[in-house]
Amino acid sequence: MTRSKQSGMAPGTGGIERAYTDRTPGSAVLARRARKLLPSGVVHDSRHIRPHGLYVTEAKGAHKWDTDGNRYIDYFGGHGALLLGHNPPEIIQAVSEQLARGTHFAASTEAELRWAEAIARLVPSAEKLRFHSSGTEATQMAVRLARAATGKPRLMRFHCHYHGWQDDMTTGYASHFDSGAPAGVPGATAALTLALDPYDEETVARHLHEDDDIAAVILEPLGAATGKVPLSPGFLRRLRAWTEAAGVVLIFDEVITGFRATPGGVQAETGVMPDLTTMAKIVAGGLPGGAVAGRADLFDSLDFDASARTGREKIYHPGTFNACPLSAAAGAVALDMIADGTACARASARAADLRAGMNAALRERGVAWHVHGRHSAFHICLAPALVDLLPDPDDARLASLGRAGLQAQPPDIARLLRLALNLQGVDFSGWPGGLVSAAHTQVDIEETVAAFANALDMLRGEGVL
Secondary structure, eight states, X not given: OOOOOOOOOOOOTTXXXXXXXXXXXHHHHHHXXXXXXXXXXXXXXXXXXXXXXXOEEEEEBTEEEETTSOEEEEOSHHHHTOTTOBOOHHHHHHHHHHHXXXXXXXXXXXXXXXXXXXXXXXXXXXXXXXXXXXXXXXHHHHHHHHHHHHOOOEEEEETTOOOOSSHHHHTTTSSOTTSOXXXXXXXXXXXXXXXXXXXXXXXXXXXXXXXXXXXXXXXXXXXXXHHTEEOOTTHHHHHHHHHHHHTOXXXXXXXXXXXXXXXXXXXXXXXXXXXXXXXXXXXXXXXXXEEEEEOGXXXXXXXXXXXXXXXXXOOXXXXXXXXXXXXXXXXXXXXXXXXXXXXXXXXXXXXHHHHHHHHHHHHHTTOOOEEEOSTTEEEEEOOGGGGGXXXXXXXXXXXXXXXXXXXXXXXXXXXXXXXXXXXXXXXXXXXXXXXXXXXXXXXXXXXXXXXXXXXXXXXXXXXXO
């Protein structure tokens, strides 16, 4: 395993980017190659950063190493897939054994049954389920099941809640909050999505009461961006009551929160039961995979016998890598490891320590930002208006800032913050924030708090803070 290169430099004006470039020459070379073939040189939008992103060669536990041998404490966490950290031995063994037997049989396997049974044991609302290759596919199927069951066409979603990149889910995520059509999406498709502000509960309730063409409501049950924009207290219970009264299917997108908030997700924590739940990331043990689960009757449209019995058209659902044997093996083992709640509790406790330490660093420097979050997530709020809510805003007080306030980012500061943290051997996500795993140690947390404090000093030295 390569060793970390330490950086004690404190760049002056323009120095953060120069120091980053000096530290990552191998990544710079690979980025130039990538830009010749890949749009912006990336395969995922979140990996786009100037002057270039990191190219990673290996990872273990809570750490990863780039092509130049620099070690990073990782809070990107496989985009949320790695609650157990990188390469847990139990999962590596399960995948290796399955790899030796075969990767694809075009036939059913016992592994997929073990995987399905593990999900059903943990997720309270999971009476039936169907596997997919990703969270995007899972949310696409959830909406189709809801439309088939209700015979209604429209979808209600909430501003900035992420449910994949398919046509149904782009309106009102990062733009077009007026329900207009994003680039490449037909206007007729966008018109079937009603994008609303969840803080405007009167409007949400009115549409569910008055509109008779809404098939489903979908949301992240912690709020947008895994709780960076938290829901108002009690909103889930009120939404559950409104959708039940209206005969509208309620979909929880637990692609990130599933098996992370608790082994049974947010629904197990709150006791609010959705009709359908979408899952991915942790569900497949860090490999590609997703699932939609929920009320048994909603899956009749996928069932050959039920469709024949009722005379209703069956939903056609193939998928080359549905329940891929490697993902099934990894997923079943991962869920067994998570089932007792220890991993979730450890990650959440470490995240609480991290949030507290980062907030202390902010207060010591008089920086009017705040780090908040629930469970094992943390979010750095850069909103200037937040200063009026310090030092310890709860979800209700954070909600008073609204979506725009909570997601406000002064130009370029988030980018420079991430580069400065990379210089200190820490990798946050770009929103900015991250996810803590059960593999992070108290030493990792302490090093991260120190790195964050140094990064703030570097930003101040650059004159941007």
